[in-house]
Amino acid sequence: MKKRYKFVIDCANCAAKVEDAVRKIDGVHSVTINFMSQKMVLDADDALFDEILKEVVATAKKVEPDCELSV
Template identity: 50%
Template sequence: MRKSFKLDEIDCANCALKLEDAIKKVDGVDDAKVNFMTQKLTLAAADDRFPAVLDDVCALIAKMEPDCEVLR
């Protein structure tokens, strides 16, 4: 499954790249793209694990960028 989510408060392109690299390392993530210009996260993971993977990704984002929020 591949879904896109709006991100709130990504500060810079470098932050977006750091998030993207870290998200790609989360167990269960098949692919991830963080677009600074559109403030969007596109996440790909197995259908049966997607909700759990998304929770892990949201927790990672909150840890790395406390001001950033994934709008579900």
């Protein structure tokens, strides 16, 4: 399942770090974070999507505490 979210983050380097960390989560097929448009596109397993999304939010906050993901 592929979904798009508003993702507020302060800098392009931070966005790249979060993207790399999220990409390593089991069940994530692909993730793209666009700093300029403040968007994240997440493609993950359908059956576990809600659990994966919670882990994505936790991972993003761990890497960059000031980021905000609008679900």
